[in-house]
Amino acid sequence: MQLNEIWFLIVGFLFIGYFVLDGFDFGVGMSLPFLGKDDTDRRVLINTIGPVWDLNETWVIVAGASLFAAFPEWYASLFSGFYLPLLLILAALIARGVAFEYRGKGHTIGANEVRWKATFDWMIVIGSALPALLWGVAFANIVQGVPLNADHIYTGNLFTLLNPYGLLGGLVTLTLFWTHGLMFIALKTEGEIKERASKLGTKVGIATTLLAATFLIWTLIAHFSVLGFILSAVAAVTLIAGLAANFFKREGIAFSLIVITIITAVGSLFAALFPNVFPSTTDVAFSLTIDNASSSQYTLTVMTWVAVFMIPLVLLYQGWTYWVFRNRISRKSIPAGAH
């Protein structure tokens, strides 16, 4: 296996890691108005991801930087081409991040607490839903291909990306991450809120199944590969099995199965893409591939050593964090005095 193939896998791994981890953060954020009947409920929801959302979000920074280091042409064409969608994602992530930190601090500056919290709650909801939608639109368009000229420069605009396949991809990630977040809430909470999450998870999960099945079949027709077929099949089976496990109140199994759904579904997109990384619809010859987009052998060698040593270590200490904060939380966990 060549180094640029290894880096295609590593970049895929990092984006999959990002979607698995920040995916449930997005789902939790989107659930605030549906599951949070009062402020205590909403605080329970936010605190399920409190200690980890920041490290989950960090995966996208690392994925982006790895793209930059290993496939500079891909990074350059993709990020400049998808200028406005990325701007929206950045604005949303900023809104969400500061909202987590600031929503409980309004009383310290004498703000109207109800309005203050409502404002930040909406920032969390929009800051979660918008990236969940747009990452799907972006990845679907990457797989489908976009107009790139001979210099690999994107020649479309924002509306070029809002095509049926792209929008369907967006709806799939939006609903899939929402389902994922609901399974996470069911796993991490107790009492009434857990029941509500589980019930809503079934409803959203059914919508997800229909959307995802259409999308994966569409992808397979356009870019058939045996690996893609296997991955899509596993994604479909685990999604349905996950919903069943949720129905029978097996939260741990349900959540784990949805994790596999996300891994295999996003994996099937990377399988559909390979060996292209950013196909051109203008002319196949203008496409970026793992060969013409990658860094030099020396850079890839250096970065491979770094990744081989660091990624297992990262998984180890992040795993420990999840272990430390493994307990379920409930309304009783929320200290009344603090915010």
Add this chain to the structure above:
Amino acid sequence: MHAAIPAVLAELSPLDLSRWQFGLTTVYHFLFVPLTIGMVLLVAIMQTAWVRTGKDKYLHMTKLFGKIFLINFAMGVVTGIVQEFQFGMNWSDYSRFVGDVFGAPLAMEGLLAFFFEATFIGLWIFGWGRLSKKVHLATIWMTALGVLLSAYFILAANAFMQNPVGFVINEEKNRAELTDIGAVLTNIVALNQFPHTVTASIMFAGAVIASVAAYHLKRNQQVSTMTTSLKFGLWSVIVGGIGTALSGDGLGLAMVQTQPMKMAAAEALYNTSAPASFSLFTLGTPDGKSELFSIRIPNLLSFLSTHTLDGEVEGLNDLQAQYVAAFGPGDYMPVIWITYWAFRWMIALGALSFLVAVVGLWMTRKETFSVPKWAWNVAIWSAPVPVLGISLGWMFTEMGRQPWIVFKLMKTADAVSPGINGVDVLISLIVFTAIYGILAVVEIKLLLAAAQKGIDDSETSDTKPEDADKLAVAY
């Protein structure tokens, strides 16, 4: 009328707007970063003092300044993502040309540092009462380690733009390719910039701690803890200040060696001189090409640039001629009035902050001290002085590199994304300005509120959580 509007929009320059956006978002991001770097180290020291002595006042200091650290940390994180994305969004030809080299330290920063700090900061915030005292203490030191590593890698990446090393140009692919990662990571500019950045950050954090303490001491409240905080803050300014001066000297020498044009621009030194005097005040002609009037200290610039009293320092006009000969016709001088005044004010503000700390320690040297109200006000209002100096220092560093984005290798004008249009960049510039403006107001209000509330002394080292189920800290 309707036809005129698109014409105006069509003339918007993606290059100029992207430069404004990068400047704005970077300066803004770097208001929060130095406080993060400095405060994480100082809070780690406070918490160590508490774990070792068990004294409540150190716990109270850790909690108070830890809270200020966290309000600030969130802003550093969310504005940091924008920085990474912008290289690809607005500067894609730069990314294409240097990605093979420049991407490596960025990816290392992510894999080695960002994951590390993001994970351990979460453990630190939510680990109070859940982790043992010693393990919890270790998490703040781990966070500090992550912060320092991150600073090193990003400064190594920046150093490549100032002094490109460890690469060859691949003519066929038209890009710079990495040949020696060791050279990139031990770039002489990075080796000097790192201690300069860290020590200046400690100055800033120290000044903030002293400012908070002065606010309460002026009102004669929380006296015992705040006296300790005041002295700790002022000593941090002194230690950080000495470090900033020494490392600044090293950085100056490295700059003369690697970017003589920048040093000449820092000094508005138009003609090569030996010995060279240091200008305290220079007026240039309106076109910025020659000097009209100046007040000077003899030999000082020679000493700063070469550590000899009569060493030769190259002037702007000679360097301009050299660069024209080497790189073809063009203007290779940065904007002199900006580099000149930014360099001077950086030094002046650093010295001012240091002076305040020395006088402050002198006035409070006895067991009991009485300090006039104006002196407390000086200490309170001195908090932003170091960060203004830091901002000006970076403006000098980055503006002094112009017209190059990578010194002698690529011009800023050639680096902007070819596919983006002025309207898109105008939209993003407006969005970032609006969001950052609103957040600045909220952030400052929250910081001031936390600072003015001060410590919460209801909590002591012996406080046990009433209910083991309750989260010790929650959003």
